[in-house]
Amino acid sequence: MTFLPASPPTSYHNGSYQTGMMQGAQLLALVGPGLRLVETKMKGVDSDVFAPLANAFLDLIGSGGKRLRPALALMAAKVDGATPTDMDSATVVALAAAVEMLHTATLVHDDVIDSALLRRGAPTLNAIWNGGSTVLAGDYMFGSAALFSAQTQNLQVIRLFSDTLKIIVDGELRQLRDRYNYEQEKSAYYQRIYAKTASLFCAATQGAAILAGFADADVTRLRDYGYYFGMAFQIMDDVLDFTSNAATLGKPAGSDLLQGTLTLPFFYYLRQHPNPADVITHLEEQRSRADAEGAAIWRSTVAGLVGELQASTAAAEARQEALDFLTQAKAALAPFPMSPYKESMLGLCDFALQRNY
């Protein structure tokens, strides 16, 4: 599925909005022209030495075109129904590009970190490109993101953006620190997914609302939408990591657990288990054995646990929690009049729960 259709789907063309589930492509169609401006801005790398590298990363990471964060910025800026729909403000496009470029930069560096730490077998960006230039490509993308954020010409938004960058990186170091720590509190999980995912969705919707000149209460509502949507989006990502398979996901089921990252389904699994302490002891022992005897032991331990988790209700419980967050995301939009943009933002909430990749 692509998220960037050549033209808006007919359901919008004829002015009637579907009230049920819409496809991802349809939902983003409304902001298709804006997304193409964002894409052009992101691809306009002004360095001959970085252009091939940066554009390769943008293609690899943007493949499938899941430009969800910039799409939400573009939608949020017009959700009041009072903004002309036929044009996108250059400052909102700059924010949308900043948000997506920052997201891409963190993924590029994640990849350096993962291969440095985990020596995964799968070919990563970092394996294709040289590790040093991958670090620099990520840095260049941070620089581009900072420049795009400066182009919003709004000090409050620039400040929000640099705060968000710090929150994201802070969350990533927490995740790194907490790997393989099976004693951690569930609250650490929420802190992590806010930092690494929801904070950037917040920055997209809140920043767009500020740039659109909305009243403070509406800015807060859109920030709330971004927060709840982002939390749900990451939970669903974490659910799919257990319930999906290698063919759909591009990585084996349970890859988070394999890397020692604990996610919501695991916490639910542990809570249901008659002897959670035994599970933890078993994992810690197998982890030590794997250090001495090789990674195959760890892979088979995780595969066993993934099987047990899939047979339990843990994933369904986590999914229910995502649904609760999405209900709150929808509620945050309640005061806005119905419009194609609001309709799309509501539809994305349903879509977040439906997607299977």
Place this chain on the structure above:
Amino acid sequence: MTFLPASPPTSYHNGSYQTGMMQGAQLLALVGPGLRLVETKMKGVDSDVFAPLANAFLDLIGSGGKRLRPALALMAAKVDGATPTDMDSATVVALAAAVEMLHTATLVHDDVIDSALLRRGAPTLNAIWNGGSTVLAGDYMFGSAALFSAQTQNLQVIRLFSDTLKIIVDGELRQLRDRYNYEQEKSAYYQRIYAKTASLFCAATQGAAILAGFADADVTRLRDYGYYFGMAFQIMDDVLDFTSNAATLGKPAGSDLLQGTLTLPFFYYLRQHPNPADVITHLEEQRSRADAEGAAIWRSTVAGLVGELQASTAAAEARQEALDFLTQAKAALAPFPMSPYKESMLGLCDFALQRNY
């Protein structure tokens, strides 16, 4: 030598300025109070998970206290002689902290890149800390630098800052790409040192001038000073890499050449050589041999070339070029009335040529 004395030296206390060479500590004494504000700002890491890591890096990299870039920002803001000397504007302090934090972030990532590429024997930051967290610590510092730059509350300065970040990273990738390329033009060297060093000195002095509200012509003069000073500073760094020894420098003489980075003394050496093509062929052959037979061959090849270069006039010619840049840096300040700040900025030009570490 420390650059941060507890109190200003007596030569300023009694109001008489030395016209000859001054020590580094004396030159920076005038902005000592401002530099302490910068230091406090940089050390105020607001993340419990990053604080130990970031502060360790700041200590390691800032050891010796060579806070030259923020010092120049603080001086430039007052060089017109009209600004009260007893206080530092919060926005100039924010800019100075942003510049130094950006500098530190790039050094932290340089270290990741170097150890990834070169597996040097020396213990690097990256060897002390885990590689993944080092990448993230650098990212966090980029985020802090962006936040400090936002705190200048000046869109022009924020824009200048994000442009400079991109220029620096671009220069680093060029340097990485051009390693071991002995056919490269000398012009590539100037492009590199502008990008990796002079651009940030420019941002410091130009940004400070903008924040101080100077007229456009004075902003340009201070930018020029930063440019010429920065070019000279990097050339002297590159000269010292050949003429200094391991004890003073903390790394063996010729370390740039060992890493394949060509600097100005090498270009002069090549120009003087009766058969430059033979030198290049020899280096390329030894480099290939080292790939097959081990790094010791390369180290001894470089040591031989360093000996020849030291016996030639190459370093002296490069040093003369640094002096020419410093003469232009001083000339850029000519229109400003004499003041303690101008005196220090002129004195730093002499110091840049004198330093032996």
